[in-house]
Amino acid sequence: MRLDPTDQQLINHFQRHLPVCERPYLDISRQLDMSEQEVIERLQSLQSRNVISRVGPVFEHSRAGASLLAAVAAPHEQVDQVAARINRAPGVNHNYAREHDYNLWFVMTAPDNEQLDERLDTLENHLKLPMLRLPMVEGYHIDLAFDIDWEALT
Structure with a gap:
């Protein structure tokens, strides 16, 4: 392309x-x-055209509310359906599959920890699947931008 x-x-x-x-x-x-x-x-x-996945800011989430990495153990034959349900939950901004018993990992955000817990509880009750809640212990900055050599691609 x-x-x-x-x-x-x-x-x-x-x-x-x-x-x-x-x-x-x-x-x-x-x-x-x-x-x-x-x-x-x-x-x-x-x-x-799937050249870019999203347009939006990346910011220090702890300054804007609460967030948490979570993982769900979805049956392999239901991964797509479970992922779609997770994506519809308020505050979900990443969701990806991994090769692990807990095979769907996502980040959920909320204005505060109380609402975050409520959102996670609601989703877990709806999914009826085991969920790991993995709060961030230490943050790291990862540059998500890529320097593209357009000449090399032609």
């Missing part, structure tokens, strides 16, 4: 420098000399 130079610039620059403002797409559009709507449409197109 070939991406034009504007799509490449959107990916390269804004994966680390997404503007923090009321209208980030408008700010991006001004930097790239295009309309805000074109920026939105390009990002939607990149997402629909």
Whole structure:
């Protein structure tokens, strides 16, 4: 799949420098000399083609509420259905399969620990599956951006 130079610039620059403002797409559009709507449409197109998975900030979660890594032991034949149910739960922002007895791992967030516990309890009761709750002991910063050599891809 070939991406034009504007799509490449959107990916390269804004994966680390997404503007923090009321209208980030408008700010991006001004930097790239295009309309805000074109920026939105390009990002939607990149997402629909699975070039990018999401557009949004990554922030220090402990400053914005509560979060927890959790894992569920889903029967192998039900992994897709269980994953879909987890994804519909409020506050879930990652969900991925692992090769382990606890084979679906996800991060859930909430405004505070009380609501986080309520959300996890509700989900666990609905799923009727064993759930591990793994609170963060120490945080690490992982740079999720990638330097892409577009020339090497052609």
